[in-house]
Amino acid sequence: MRKKALVASVVSALVIGASGVAGASPIFQDDFNGENAGNEALNFSSFNQWTVVPGTGTVDLIGNGGTFDFLPGNGLYVDLDGSTGLTGLLQSKSISAPAGNYVLSFDLAGSHRGTTESVSSFLPNELAPAAVSSLSLNLGNVTQILNIASNQGFQTYDIPFSLATPGSFSIAFRSIGGNGDNIGALLDNVSIAPVPEPSTILLLASGFFGVAIYGKRRKNNTT
Numbered sequence: 001m002r003k004k005a006l007v008a009s010v011v012s013a014l015v016i017g018a019s020g021v022a023g024a025s026p027i028f029q030d031d032f033n034g035e036n037a038g039n040e041a042l043n044f045s046s047f048n049q050w051t052v053v054p055g056t057g058t059v060d061l062i063g064n065g066g067t068f069d070f071l072p073g074n075g076l077y078v079d080l081d082g083s084t085g086l087t088g089l090l091q092s093k094s095i096s097a098p099a100g101n102y103v104l105s106f107d108l109a110g111s112h113r114g115t116t117e118s119v120s121s122f123l124p125n126e127l128a129p130a131a132v133s134s135l136s137l138n139l140g141n142v143t144q145i146l147n148i149a150s151n152q153g154f155q156t157y158d159i160p161f162s163l164a165t166p167g168s169f170s171i172a173f174r175s176i177g178g179n180g181d182n183i184g185a186l187l188d189n190v191s192i193a194p195v196p197e198p199s200t201i202l203l204l205a206s207g208f209f210g211v212a213i214y215g216k217r218r219k220n221n222t223t
């Protein structure tokens with residue numbers, strides 16, 4: 001019985017170890033909830049981690065129980081078509097990262113005002129395209145275009161990519177087409193997290209086994 005319990009604890013340690021690695025800390029994360037003291041603002045441009053590129057247009061900061069909270073319960077989020085008749089290019093500030101595999105994740109919802117929206121998301125645009133060695137779901141080079149029906153709730157999109165060399169880059173989002181109506185798709189919960197190499201998990205797993213065997217031997221010696 002005791003032996004079985006030991007095996008079970010080693011297995012659970014392995015599972016915890018592996019999931020801990022998979023959930024490696026994001027190198028970039030934003031839920032927009034802390035912007036503008038939690039209040040809506042049309043044509044908002046003072047984001048903590050983003051720039052609305054001058055000359056492109058505007059975006060709106062909405063939600064959190066305000067007048068334009070189309071999807072309550074998500075705090076603040078961004079209407080990618082502001083209120084000036086031109087869609088803004090929402091570009092992250094510079095993100096520095098070592099070489100490796102990453103996943104860009106973000107939530108997009110429909111406009112909830114009757115229009116189907118197209119959104120382009122841009123991956124590292126300050127790196128040479130050759131440095132981005134893999135992109136699933138990509139259309140074109142490092143740009144992905146997503147079409148979102150009006151009534152779609154927030155849905156998470158994951159885009160894996162690799163950096164061949166360490167560097168700094170930005171990501172960006174823009175509502176495309178439909179200029180003039182001030183209605184855009186809704187963006188929330190953007191993050192970039194490293195994906196561990198399978199060999200890293202194996203190495204950690206063998207480490208756990210080593211600890212488990214050592215512990216067992218030690219116990220046998222003392223009793």
Ligand SMILES: [Ca+2]
Pocket residue numbers: 031032033074075076077188189
């Ligand atoms: Ca939010």
Ligand SMILES: [Ca+2]
Pocket residue numbers: 060079081082083182183184
């Ligand atoms: Ca708007």
Ligand SMILES: [Ca+2]
Pocket residue numbers: 081175177178179180181182183184
């Ligand atoms: Ca629009």
